[in-house]
Amino acid sequence: MSSIITSISLDEETARISKQIPNFSGFVRDCLRRYWAEVTEPDCMTPDDQKVGGLCRMRKERVCLECWPDGYPRKEDWKIFMHASKPPERELVGIRGYDHPRESSPFMIEARKDPQAWIQSRARFVNVAFDLTGVKIKGNAKPAQKPKKLTAFQRILLGFR
Ligand SMILES: [Zn+2]
Numbered sequence: 029m030s031s032i033i034t035s036i037s038l039d040e041e042t043a044r045i046s047k048q049i050p051n052f053s054g055f056v057r058d059c060l061r062r063y064w065a066e067v068t069e070p071d072c073m074t075p076d077d078q079k080v081g082g083l084c085r086m087r088k089e090r091v092c093l094e095c096w097p098d099g100y101p102r103k104e105d106w107k108i109f110m111h112a113s114k115p116p117e118r119e120l121v122g123i124r125g126y127d128h129p130r131e132s133s134p135f136m137i138e139a140r141k142d143p144q145a146w147i148q149s150r151a152r153f154v155n156v157a158f159d160l161t162g163v164k165i166k167g168n169a170k171p172a173q174k175p176k177k178l179t180a181f182q183r184i185l186l187g188f189r
Pocket of ligand 1: 071072073074083084092093094095
C-alpha cells in the first residue's frame with residue numbers, strides 16, 4: 029500500500045495530545061475509516077464461506093467495520109467465539125497441549141447462546157467508544173487563532189488601559 033503524505037494544522041492542545049499517540053498516522057487513518065463507516069454503508073471484503081460464525085477474521089491492516097463496528101475483540105475472546113461457533117466437543121481440557129476453552133466456563137456458556145452477539149459485546153467492552161457526535165468536520169481546516177495578547181508597551185502605544 030502506498031503512503032500519501034499530507035499535513036494537518038493542530039493547535040497547541042491537539043499537538044500535545046497527538047504526541048501521546050505512538051502511531052499518529054494510524055490513528056488518523058482509523059478515525060477516517062470510522063467516520064466513513066458512519067456516513068456510508070460499510071462493506072465486508074470477506075466471502076461468506078470464509079467467515080467464522082458470520083464474522084470475518086481479525087486482520088492487522090484494516091478493521092472491517094461491518095463485522096466489527098466497535099473494533100476487534102481480545103484474542104482470548106476470539107478463541108472462545110471460534111469454539112462457541114462450532115458444535116460442542118468432548119471436554120478435553122486438561123490433556124497436555126490442549127488449550128481449548130472449557131465448555132463449562134461462564135464465558136463459554138454465554139458465548140454458546142449467541143456467539144456473534146457475545147463476541148461483538150466483548151469487542152464493545154474492550155474498545156473505547158469513539159463517538160463522532162459533535163466532531164467538527166466542516167469549515168476551515170485550520171484551528172481558530174486566539175487573538176495575541178498585547179505587551180504592556182503595545183497597550184500603552186494603542187492607548188489601552
Ligand atoms: Zn467483515
